[in-house]
Amino acid sequence: MLKNKFVVGIIFLVIIGIIGYTFLGEETTVSVDDYVAQIEKERKDKDNFYRNSDSSPIADKSNFKGLHYFAPDPTYKVEAKVIPYHSAASDKQVSVPMTDGSKETYEKYGFAEFTLPGESEAADLNVYRLLIYKHDKGLSILFRDATAPEETYGGGRYLDFKTEDVKDNKLLIDFNVAYNPYCAYNASYACPIPPKENTLPVRIEAGEKNFDK
Template identity: 35%
Template sequence: MQKFILFISLFLMISCNSQDKRALVGETEYQQKENARFKDASKSPLKKRDLKKFKGLDFFPVDSSFIVTAKLKRTKNAPVFEMPTTTDRKPLYKEYGVLTFTLKGQNYTLTIYQNQGNLEDEEYKDYLFLPFTDDTSGNESYGGGRYMDVKTTDISNNTITLNFNNTYNPYCAYNDRYSCPLTPRKNHLDIEIKVGIKAFKKN
């Protein structure tokens, strides 16, 4: 009898874990990792009430036409400046370069930045910061814009692949206790980027 009860208990535990995993499945590995990270209370930026009801982030459908190759023109002698944020915090950034690319038959440019505070951090020293807004901002996507991580190690012959499917919201889109860099006006794309992360609906 005890063995039978133990078997049922193990079955229920496995079943519950499987359901949790199924609930967090996304279309891509990137979406799955983001959902798993947000589900983890030790890493999640969500408020307690939002975390309690969290079933997964909302994404636009994946569209491979929003994966583009961009040409990078490095900015020479760029000065260090204080990046405006949603709070009084003013982190130091430098303009790393300008990216040009073609999307849906139109040419666009985005300025990419380097967080000076990350240069001494072994984990993030290769990361560049690419914020942008588009014609979905404030409606289907977060009004403050979305971010995309790019690494210096991903740049080859002054070109880099930009995958707009793999965008994310700043943490202040989920919780106002965070301080987030504001997207510069010049990084607005006059097009609807209907891929990547959507606006978060708070409980």
């Protein structure tokens, strides 16, 4: 059984690191049109990789028609407050279940707290929290939301970061780059299952949708 690979620094982190209107308070010169164009380019590059690479999880590349996504929406790029996990907690090291029944050991790095577009900032119920895992390739958030399983992968979607993306206990989260793990395309891969606390009660209409096999 092959293990899912966290895609760090190849496609997704490029977008997170260089695109946007504001990064932790610093203005950038990237326009909405440029942001959308870059997202679409990265998606085309990923399709080409999945269609042509020997490392692709797609078994039948000849019939691969490309991945499906929500339209790029810059409002789903949010600044989160990172609450570090208590360093002395006995459960900081966590055994994460995989889809094949095995387990992988990760570390609880902290929690990302944020609000979503179109919701009242005054309502405490509109502040959402996601657990961040730390592993040998950086940081990841594994989550589900109310679009699953009808529109997005029922096993959850992933977001990857570098540890240095956390600055002053803040993290820029771009749900437009949320992606499916390899087991969404090929059952021979084993993927980590999102923790129960990372199930959002709202729709995240951004990022990758279900794959048509």
